[in-house]
Amino acid sequence: MNPDVTRRDLLCGGVAGVALAMSQSPWSAFGFAALEPGDELVPFVDPPPVVPDQVAWNQQPDWLTATKDIFAVSHYGQAKLDAEHWKLEITGFVEKPIALTLADLKARPRKEFTATMECSGNGAGAKFLGAVANVRWTGTPLAPILKEVGVKPDGIEVVFFSADQGREKIRDNEYPQSFARSLALTDAMSETVLLAYAMNGEPLTQAHGAPVRLIVPGWYAVAWVKWLSRIELHDRRFMGRFMGRDYVTIRGEQVGDKVVWRETSVSRLNPKSIIAEVVRKKDHMLRVSGAAWTDLTGVKAVEVQVDAGAWMPAELEKKDDGTYSWTFFHFDWKDAKPGEHTLVSRAIDNAGRTQPAKDDPSMKLKKTYWEANEQFPRKVKV
Ligand SMILES: Nc1nc2c(c(=O)[nH]1)N[C@H]1C(S)=C(S)[C@@H](COP(=O)(O)O)O[C@H]1N2
Numbered sequence: 279m280n281p282d283v284t285r286r287d288l289l290c291g292g293v294a295g296v297a298l299a300m301s302q303s304p305w306s307a308f309g310f311a312a313l314e315p316g317d318e319l320v321p322f323v324d325p326p327p328v329v330p331d332q333v334a335w336n337q338q339p340d341w342l343t344a345t346k347d348i349f350a351v352s353h354y355g356q357a358k359l360d361a362e363h364w365k366l367e368i369t370g371f372v373e374k375p376i377a378l379t380l381a382d383l384k385a386r387p388r389k390e391f392t393a394t395m396e397c398s399g400n401g402a403g404a405k406f407l408g409a410v411a412n413v414r415w416t417g418t419p420l421a422p423i424l425k426e427v428g429v430k431p432d433g434i435e436v437v438f439f440s441a442d443q444g445r446e447k448i449r450d451n452e453y454p455q456s457f458a459r460s461l462a463l464t465d466a467m468s469e470t471v472l473l474a475y476a477m478n479g480e481p482l483t484q485a486h487g488a489p490v491r492l493i494v495p496g497w498y499a500v501a502w503v504k505w506l507s508r509i510e511l512h513d514r515r516f517m518g519r520f521m522g523r524d525y526v527t528i529r530g531e532q533v534g535d536k537v538v539w540r541e542t543s544v545s546r547l548n549p550k551s552i553i554a555e556v557v558r559k560k561d562h563m564l565r566v567s568g569a570a571w572t573d574l575t576g577v578k579a580v581e582v583q584v585d586a587g588a589w590m591p592a593e594l595e596k597k598d599d600g601t602y603s604w605t606f607f608h609f610d611w612k613d614a615k616p617g618e619h620t621l622v623s624r625a626i627d628n629a630g631r632t633q634p635a636k637d638d639p640s641m642k643l644k645k646t647y648w649e650a651n652e653q654f655p656r657k658v659k660v
């Protein structure tokens with residue numbers, strides 16, 4: 279079963295069986311400042327196909343992604359929930375199971391922050407781009423609620439079930455299954471995990487999980503369960519389709535003359551950056567700009583390489599609310615010769631991880647397309 283993936287309801291194509299739609303280009307998600315008088319956009323030679331009726335990304339001046347421009351992924355179609363009668367059950371290995379209404383959640387301490395949400399398939403192919411967004415989320419933290427219900431000593435796994443359902447074949451039988459993902463209790467207790475009811479200052483839209491979804495900053499979006507309906511505490515690991523079968527990354531590591539293979543469930547974001555724009559400034563200098571993000575350790579540096587030369591430091595443009603959000607960067611390219619050039623960026627995070635090139639062994643031995651954080655070269659004609 280393929281998920282529905284939409285971006286402004288425009289279907290563009292597919293990769294590895296995943297249908298995808300997106301706006302004009304991945305860059306539309308970013309939102310850089312409008313050009314100044316005298317500035318000139320240097321077009322990429324290798325742009326993804328331009329869809330004429332889309333707003334150009336550089337005309338979206340906001341650091342946040344407008345809700346209408348955010349990609350949407352749903353594996354079982356969209357659930358339609360009645361917010362009035364909706365309840366969130368919290369049950370399983372807890373002392374006091376409860377069911378919270380939307381009003382109950384809104385009456386609790388309110389927390390708001392910006393966080394980057396990326397589908398772990400984003401960037402895995404020429405047409406699977408743009409599945410990343412920077413959004414202001416509002417909700418209430420999960421941790422105090424888990425404390426109040428009293429997790430029993432054996433409760434080690436927090437499983438989030440949603441209202442959207444499909445049928446899954448497991449071995450030889452089919453079963454109705456809700457979309458579900460889990461977090462280890464220690465991860466779920468992080469103060470950053472939110473039960474969100476608003477995005478960009480408005481109630482969550484249906485496509486993005488109304489009335490309530492989970493926000494897990496620093497994790498790939500598959501963990502950000504939409505249309506939340508039940509939270510269960512379990513005493514063992516949860517292995518549903520989206521934990522144990524899909525969204526599983528297979529990576530090999532060369533150890534001596536052997537390759538050791540490991541399968542892991544998609545979880546924390548890997549460092550990633552992308553060059554989104556090249557502008558010729560009035561003084562003829564070329565400004566190369568882009569965005570970078572990673573897990574909660576944060577982006578430490580971004581470097582830019584021209585025509586496979588030395589890596590050069592870019593300048594980070596951190597924002598005040600940037601804790602969990604992407605960082606913009608720019609690099610001033612001073613001695614560009616006329617002709618075609620290849621530009622590429624790489625992010626380095628505070629955990630010391632560097633965004634790998636496509637032919638880096640770590641990427642070559644990654645055999646599933648999730649966690650596609652390889653460098654993304656761009657060609658420009660100067
Ligand atoms: N209930 C539910 N939550 C879900 C999904 C889903 O199919 N059902 N898809 C996940 C995946 S794979 C992604 S990439 C994000 C996408 O969030 P968005 O649609 O708000 O962009 O939602 C996640 N949460």
Ligand SMILES: [Mo]
Binds near residue numbers: 351397398499
């Ligand atoms: Mo995803």
